[in-house]
Amino acid sequence: MADIFEELESDVQSYARSFPVVFDQAEGAYLYDTDGRQYLDFLAGAGTLNYGHNHPILKQALLDYISSNGITHGLDMHTVAKERFLQALQTHVFEPRGLEYTVQFTGPTGTNAVEAALKLARNITGRHNVIAFTNGFHGVSLGAMAATGNSHHRDAAGMPLSGVTPMPFDGYLGEEVDSAVILEKMIDDPSSGVDRPAAVIVETVQGEGGLNAASMRWLREIHRICKRRDILLIVDDIQAGCGRTGTFFSFEPADIRPDIVTLSKSLSGYGLPLAVTLFRPELDQWKPGEHNGTFRGNNHAFVTATRALETFWSDDAFAADVKARSVQLLDGLESIAARSSGALERKGRGLMQGLSCPDGETATAIARACFGRGLVIETSGSEGQVVKCLCPLIISEQELGDGLDILQHSALEILGKQIRRAS
Amino acid sequence: MADIFEELESDVQSYARSFPVVFDQAEGAYLYDTDGRQYLDFLAGAGTLNYGHNHPILKQALLDYISSNGITHGLDMHTVAKERFLQALQTHVFEPRGLEYTVQFTGPTGTNAVEAALKLARNITGRHNVIAFTNGFHGVSLGAMAATGNSHHRDAAGMPLSGVTPMPFDGYLGEEVDSAVILEKMIDDPSSGVDRPAAVIVETVQGEGGLNAASMRWLREIHRICKRRDILLIVDDIQAGCGRTGTFFSFEPADIRPDIVTLSKSLSGYGLPLAVTLFRPELDQWKPGEHNGTFRGNNHAFVTATRALETFWSDDAFAADVKARSVQLLDGLESIAARSSGALERKGRGLMQGLSCPDGETATAIARACFGRGLVIETSGSEGQVVKCLCPLIISEQELGDGLDILQHSALEILGKQIRRAS
């Protein structure tokens, strides 16, 4: 059945190699393949399906909208669906948090939202340089890729990437060295070779980079460093935002106000392409159409996004659930790590946690063993050494427990095999 | 009602300025605003709605898929919906044309497909330079933008764009100068300052650039120049493809085989985000995941795209209709031009034609007058001087006639006012 994939699809595809089946249907925390086999989904669209697959409330809203011939594709024209989305964003996200942000609808991909953020920062400040961090991932179009650390992606550019200076992320140089101090020193030194930056772009938890979670103290330091020097702080909240760490924006616990925020992935709530770049109103110096894109008015996504905000973010119940599940996940992972004789280490924050393995081979072996037991889970990190749990946020206590059991069995099995092989 | 737009949306939005209403529903060639007013759509999502708004056959397929909990978001995993799309592409597009292309699912935007094409070309050849043409438009992420001519977009980068050498498009230097000859000479001269290119990227009809249509002879020349020198030819068929000029690929009448082709816009058939990069199988030198993106598995788009290919491209009937409407459009525009005392000139090819005006102000005034009469139509070109007709391809003879009538009245009204004002 998979012949046409073999025949036509480019070798660039990657997830299909880890999960060599053909998926057909999905609901909640489960995927189903063409043979009807069920898989618990700890990948969740790489963080795109925070509310699970085909959530019934969002589904109904979408079916109603399509049935009534609502505008599907609206470019950047005003539509009723977009109006309602903006209203929901204002009511359920910005106002409760005291935030004032202008909303730019970019092309409906995270990388495009990042490209817009970088352009805006460079144009406003008149500076070309941007600080990005080790192990950061911001996309693979040329501008965003320059801010992405991974050489697997960078080398594919076929030309040097410019305009970005990499600096060590929180904890990168060990606990003794505060990388915020290094950043501040090199930015302030007129002879450091680091050109005065337009912006600093940061993820609060580096999803692709291996679930490195910045401390709130460090984030506040970065925020302070930027503020005092008229450097714009961009938080790329594409993977960590939309509730993944327990609050709508991942930076809320740090009590900071980034100048620019990018959102995508789970924003539509249903897996539909959508991305926005948010920024302080004073920064809205765009000229009409300067940054455009055919699909920046994906109204189906507006419809599900609106319903998602109304359903999950009109009170604190959902956030409380996420926090409870986060504790359950943390405990479960710590428990597995404790049984690993020091081989595994828990990493991450909220429902964005995982297990750091001795190397990428071990992590891959564990993920494969999980898949054999019906759990879809992936690895991340510079060497692919981190098994990453990105379950839907709506997962039940039972489902999360089931997944952790599979993960524990698989991890201990693989580690056991390695020990036997070594001895 | 539009207060929330004013309050929250970035000034970067542009089309909403031309059409200051809130759209609600749409069907076929018509848009409807919140007051129920009907507008004939000669913009069609900037060429994204070749089969019109919410085509009933595609709509039903999408409703069925969603209702049955089909996979919505599949990353690059194998899904039934993707499999069917690949099969339809093979059966209805590649095989009848004797084409062998590998399919890369990029992020679901045109600019992302272009980024992938440029990376691939640079990586395979080990050369960084790419030739692009005056007035070309290929997107606004950093890599694609370097190949885009428009300074309105380029200047927004906030940093120099590199890796692309601009060359004159067909006809750019007048009828006496063959710009293909210049290209060949400058590429061959080891001392011209033009670094040996990895690729030439070209649109057969420049949509955003002002409906400049390359001649088939010139396209063949460019193809020949590339082939003989191991330079890859990329046809960016994002706007001109999917039937817009009367054949599925716009380059078919030139009888050439580009090495790489980008498709997006009307590919999903329903206005849903989708983009692919096609290339000769030998060029598939991607490593797994090198070029990735969260929404490269937009299965809703696969479903409508599959049904669109089956519905419109399984025989020649649709293409014949498009050709008939193209002739009607050409005749209509020539007729308007003939009454304009030389002020207007017809341009373009297929259902991608328009009227070149003396300046951008005139073109804008005509488009506004059209909107007052219930016709949504936009301008393009380096100075916005071309009124661009991008009606849905499924438009009826009557509807096209209605639109042309509105255009004629509006154009002659505006030109008449100008003459009166001048005298």
Next chain:
Amino acid sequence: MADIFEELESDVQSYARSFPVVFDQAEGAYLYDTDGRQYLDFLAGAGTLNYGHNHPILKQALLDYISSNGITHGLDMHTVAKERFLQALQTHVFEPRGLEYTVQFTGPTGTNAVEAALKLARNITGRHNVIAFTNGFHGVSLGAMAATGNSHHRDAAGMPLSGVTPMPFDGYLGEEVDSAVILEKMIDDPSSGVDRPAAVIVETVQGEGGLNAASMRWLREIHRICKRRDILLIVDDIQAGCGRTGTFFSFEPADIRPDIVTLSKSLSGYGLPLAVTLFRPELDQWKPGEHNGTFRGNNHAFVTATRALETFWSDDAFAADVKARSVQLLDGLESIAARSSGALERKGRGLMQGLSCPDGETATAIARACFGRGLVIETSGSEGQVVKCLCPLIISEQELGDGLDILQHSALEILGKQIRRAS
């Protein structure tokens, strides 16, 4: 005797391959090797020895200066030698021509003067792009190299060169196409992909590029195009200046005033390293030390340069001689071309003329044959196809005649051999 060269010197050396002897002494138009053999010098330090080798007047001035412990190395401090040089430049060069230029002493190489010119232009205008021409040569440090057409040099960068758009030089596209028109159109078109330039950099006669001489009309057009658009015109007069074409600056016959002029090569008059960048006083927006360099105060060169200006440029006699020799050279080369059955074509202007051959091999063979007869002469051009006569300007009628005789015998001999071989 040449063993140490073989042992230690890098393969990057090139002229020594053409002239495989060890030179020891030199005087006037003649070089002498270690065996005492005499060579007539039609290379003259690649245009650095306009007044011949070790001119006795300059030599005496230098000997006196050194003997009296005059400052040798002065950084950019004020010295008596520099003061006298500035005074001589003012008196003998600027004032008689009604020119007002500020003088910047750059590092003592042509490429450094070009780097300074490009920086200044970019800084003043706030634009990064610079227009350079096909077959232009401006140096091989990274900034100047970006403006150099030759891929032999460009490819050695090991990274893409950016910030320069190449455009066709005068005559590059044949006599029918005016490349100034193309330049003007592409600069003015906001959608051409050519970013608005800071400057246009041009040689009036392209020495390394193959003795392509721009017409005065074309130079005036380029000047006009720049002036009207606030684009700076840089004339790189490093090879063609200092009298090489019969006037001190090569652009004098065009009656234009470039905004910036670079001089080096024959400026010191004695072959000593010296370079200056001249510009309109209003453009002197340098901050102290922004562009620096250890050897920008080469006082030995100031001494010989001062004496050279006093000796050769205080009246018109020398310029008249150069013009007479130029006519002699032109007649001689035309005569050789006339006997070549169309194989050879005269090119260039002033004492910067040569013979264009059918290919680089022929030109090299002719140059080698000349060397066998005691004439040092080199080739240039994109394929090395032009035999280039760069004799000292102080050459006598007899000496020039001798050289032309050797060139004629060698050229006809080589062409004759080719004909015999072909038949």
Next chain:
Amino acid sequence: MADIFEELESDVQSYARSFPVVFDQAEGAYLYDTDGRQYLDFLAGAGTLNYGHNHPILKQALLDYISSNGITHGLDMHTVAKERFLQALQTHVFEPRGLEYTVQFTGPTGTNAVEAALKLARNITGRHNVIAFTNGFHGVSLGAMAATGNSHHRDAAGMPLSGVTPMPFDGYLGEEVDSAVILEKMIDDPSSGVDRPAAVIVETVQGEGGLNAASMRWLREIHRICKRRDILLIVDDIQAGCGRTGTFFSFEPADIRPDIVTLSKSLSGYGLPLAVTLFRPELDQWKPGEHNGTFRGNNHAFVTATRALETFWSDDAFAADVKARSVQLLDGLESIAARSSGALERKGRGLMQGLSCPDGETATAIARACFGRGLVIETSGSEGQVVKCLCPLIISEQELGDGLDILQHSALEILGKQIRRAS
């Protein structure tokens, strides 16, 4: 008398502002102005006059050469003077140290030697990135400038500088943090954002950067890091080489063998422009003429350089003298620092030491006070906060003592004034 400077010379000049007199003659460690006033020279051409001004032995060699009509300007042709220089380099420099280096004659400026080194490294490795260090200075042509830390110079480029990643120099992050560890970690991490470098370029003592002296341990670490990863180590020994730190090459005490070394400044021994790039013979992958330059055959400089090597480097006497003077300088500076109540700190190594002041204003005031007492001395460092002693290496014990006395009086005077002002 200085009117012509005011009238014609660009504001880019800088040293003349510090020393507002016109210098006329010089000998040994002394400069003389037009009024016959004598100045002790602790600047020495910014490290170009290691053997003092107009050293009589070198002077005689130069006078003899000029008088005999020796070749002055030789391009890259073989000449007797170049042959003797290569032989002297082999005999007196390479052989005694067991070094095997190929010699490339670049344009006769330090920045040109650096440009050649960077090109070679990029070409050989096929990588574009180069690691440079905070506060490094390598020149101001575009390629070298990208590796230079100082924003005063960098910002003058008028365009982004690319291809270089800045990393902290030894000691930059305080004594607790080993910056070699950071370098190694970021180079090895495939996800750090630091592209795998072609080369690391380093000064062992940063002259312009403020006399920061790398430890031998750190240099060995950098060497080891490079060697194990096939990254080329470039030591820019332009200012610290030719004996300045007590050994011919400044890296000798570290017992390392850089892959590439750049030399200039004091290489000619007489202040004449000369520069070479040395590299392991296996790296000589240049094609003929790829990196060229008009003045790369400055034979006067070959003559004085040869005589300098023969005079000062044929035995260990000179090096022993330099070490004795270095100790005297160190003691003198420590003594001044000890009397400064902690305001001043000694920095540097060999005869490349100085006093770090609380700020640039203090350093400038001290240098000015010195000049008032007949001592020419300058500042360096990111804020100009370091008073830099760069006396000729041939300075006598008495002369060095005189200079230290002036420095001590001036420093304590300025610090005293500041204390009085503050109280």
